[in-house]
Amino acid sequence: MRVSISTFFLLALCFSAKIGPAQEAYPLRPAVECTPREGLPHVFAKLESGGPVRIAYLGGSITCQQGYRPLSRAWFQNQYPQADVVEINAGIGGTNSTLGVFRLRQDVLRHNPDLLFVEFAVNDGGTAPQQIIRAMEGIVRQTWKHNPRVDICFVYTLTQNMLGDLQKGFYPRAASAMEAVADYYGIPSIHMGLEVARLEKEGKVLFKGPRPEQTIAGQPIVFSGDGVHPYEDSGHQLYLEAIVRSMKPILERQDKKDRVLSIPLDHGNFANAQMIPIDPSMLQGTWADVSADLAEQRWNAGFATPLPCIWKTNTPGAVLEFLFKGTYAAVYDIIGPDCGQVQVSLDGMTPRLAPRIDAYCTYSRLSTLEIAGDLPDTVHQVRLELHPDQPDKAAILAKNGNTIDDPKRYADQAWYAGALLLLGELQTK
Secondary structure, eight states, X not given: OOOOXXXXXXXXXXXXXXXXXXXXGOOOOBOOSEEOTTOOHHHHHHXXXXXXXXXXXXXXXXXXXXXXXXXXXXXXXXXXXXXXXXXXXXXXXTOOHHHHHHHHHHHTXXXXXXXXXXXXXXXXXXXXXXXXXXXXXXXXXXHHHHOTTOEEEEEEOOOGGGHHHXXXXXXXXXXXXXXXXXXXXXXXXXXXXXXXHHHHHTTSEEEEOOOOSSOOTTSOEEEESSSSSBOTTTHHHHHHHHHHHHHHXXXXXXXXXXOOOOSOSOTTOXXXXXXXXXXXXXXXXXXXXXXXXXXXXXXXXXXXXXXXXXXXXXXXXXXXXXXXXXXXXXXXXXXXXXXXXXXXXXXXXXOEEEESOOXXXXXXXXXXXXXXXXXXXXXXXXXXXXXXXXXXXXXXXXXTTOOOSOGGGGOOOBEEEEEEEEEEEEEOO
């Protein structure tokens, strides 16, 4: 792996403090559209040889859209018609790199990709830089432990509130943190929104507005309808053009050496992240496996591979309890209009309430109930209990300007628990 001067400085800071990288160690990076670093040599060699090529896209809702993901797959196919280019869609709306590293094996690596695009710069916008580093480094190290010949490319998207940093010549905070990992491991990165920010400043792009009925020459390109998700026929086309422009300098980097994982950038990285199915022995009270029902309802249409098993309860007092030895624990679950709140207890400490509905929950989606992180690497007891009191759903929704449209949809107090997310190992009682 190649280590830049800036990364040496970062490691020196971490070493002197005897901790992992701190938030203060990550200033905003100068913004460039593409940094080729060590390129994507293995996948291009396979494309040129005409072999089957599998391209995985791990990210949030922008990746899940019918946008840059299918457009770029089609571009690779058109450029290399002799190859059979297959897409692995691992985009899930509203999720960040922390969940991404835990679902990587299930949603990506078991499909044996040749190239992995990673897109979390928007959904990591509110995440601490150190957490971003640990998750993104975990994605890299998991992938290369699985197969060191898988090429990885970080791609960055943007929202309307990120325009200011980009137009001043800097990556926003999340992408800046990700660049530290890209630097350390020689991973190419593409900011698909840098040209969008430039065009917006020049008045050639309207970042947020209604979709025009027809394209009129000389009128600004309308990028998105909500300031986040690009229109497929305009905004995502600009994202595609950034990828296409970047492939030329990336293609010039053809270092096919085998990747060797050595000293990590952050020793607290999530390379050992595990997703563990919930065993019925962990459950107390009334629970039902609703996996088949949810699949039939197609609630997760367009998402990546759903949870292997989903347990539902709407009976107050129902419990999920387990022991683990490790440093981090969470539950991969579903939040939505019909959900209640869970009382979270760790090691007998004062419990806290975790509502399983947020300001965006006019629909159901996959989420993460984080229990605790940065724990001492000892045995911990976790108890999660469905609380009898409803959260104030109207107040929660109002934070994003949403309202309760149909009281029946919001009347229940369910919890849907799918899997344990652990940095550590389960223990028997």
